[in-house]
Amino acid sequence: MSKMYKSSGELVNHWYAAGQSKAFKKGKPQSVVIFEKPLVIWRMKDGSLTVMLDRCNHRNAPLSEGKVLNDCLICPYHGWTYNKEGKCIEIPSEGPNVDRIPNKKVESFPLKEAYGLVWVWMGKDKSPTSAPFEMPVMKELGWHSYYMETKFSNTVTDLVENFMDVPHTVFVHKGWFRDRKQICIKAKVERTADSVLVSYDQPNDSIGFSGWLVNPKELPMKHTDNFYMPNITRVDYIFGGNERGFIITSTCTPVSPYETMVYTLISYKFGWLTPIAKLGLSAYTRKVINQDVWIMDVHGKNIQRFDETDYHSTQCDFMHLYIESLREYATNADEKSIPEPTVKEIEFWV
Ligand code: FES
Ligand SMILES: [Fe+2]
Structure with missing residues (x-):
């Protein structure tokens, strides 16, 4: 079992995005790594998907290098053939002697397709206790x-x-998302049993890509940043009641300790400009995310260079401390005390 998987405690008992639905084509096995666990995912004729460990029971070749035939996955090395439950149904070198097939399945996992993503339940001892995170406003008008x-x-x-x-x-995003104006922002930060909810009091603030597109009427802005255990953030900028808005929902999938795949859903409602906003918006959001890729890369490398963290925090780090407390408790429940529900008012300058 992978070291990361073993040391992640309760964090594994959740749904993790393995990719976008459209990436999994019929007849083509796909390799995916989550918590350092190599998995293979393939699509059946009826469109359903199956996921199992990417390791043949025979000599442990990667099944993701094999072929799909009649909804079964065939190992590329000696052709052992597995059905979607991970049961070996044929060993070519044994001819008709199916009784010689070892009675061991390749481990499989629960899988769901929802909101355009493929989700794998990584829990081993627990079956799914919830549905995958509901991605916001996908079906809402506008x-x-x-x-x-x-x-x-x-x-x-x-x-x-x-x-x-x-x-x-x-x-990090100077000139792209927000410029320094030294305005004071007040916020309420709340920790529940499984989330950290931040609401900002900044009705007159503006963000990035110019007011004329996002908020031409200068409607008051409502900004909330929410974290949902164990790996999802949802950032909302809503203008007026619900007249216009921009929502960024990110779901993180750990590949290895310092490698994470992030699926970011960009949702927007910009009035009549909505249908044509995509082109400019996708270039803009790519630019901004790449700035975060850079800072997260150098930050992560530095943590590894020192082989430990020595963080010091101020008021505007409360949400981070709350996130850390929830994730650390999920990792080592025996060593940590349960994070109590808490609410804090903070202020900081940007
Ligand atoms: S390793 Fe898979 S069939 Fe031999
Ligand atoms: Fe950023």
Whole structure:
């Protein structure tokens, strides 16, 4: 079992995005790594998907290099053939002697397709206790959305903190998302049993890509940043009641300790400009995310260079401390005390 999987405690008992639905084509096995566990996913004739460990029971060749025939996966090495339950149904070198097939299945996992993503339940001892995270406003009138896929060289904890972090925007995204004006922002930060919810009091603030597109009427802005255990952030900028808006939902999939795949759903409602906003918006969001890829890369490398963290925090880091407390408790419940529900009022300058 992979070291990361073993040391992740309760964090594995959740749904993790393995990719966008459209990436999994019929007849083509696909390799995916989650918590350092190599998996193979393939699509049946009826469109359903199956996921199992990417390791043949015979001599452990990777099944993802094999072929799909009649909904079965055939190992590329000696042709052992597995059905979607991971049961070996044929060993070519044994001819008709099916009784000689070892009675051991390749381990498989629960899988669901929802909101344009393929989700794998990584829990071993627990069956799914919930549904995959509901991606926002996908079916709501006036909203459009698209996914971005980004590989980051940092941990899930540091990434979700980055996605919830306001002060970095005036440095890492200077001139692109927010410029430094030294305005004071007040916020309420709340920790529940499985989320960290931040609501900002900044009705007159503006973000990035110019007011004329996002908020031409200068409606008051409502900004919330929410983290949902163990790996999802949702950042909302809503203008007026629900007249216009921009929502960034990110789900993080740990590949290895310092490698994380992030699926970012960009949702937007910009009035009559919505249908044509995509082109400019996708270039813009790619530019901004790449700035985070860079800072997360150098940050992650530095943590590894020192082989430990020595963090010091101020008011605007409360949400980060709360995220860390929830994720650390899920990792080592025996060694940590349960994080109590808490609410804090904070203020900081950007
Ligand atoms: S290793 Fe898979 S059939 Fe031999
Ligand atoms: Fe950022």
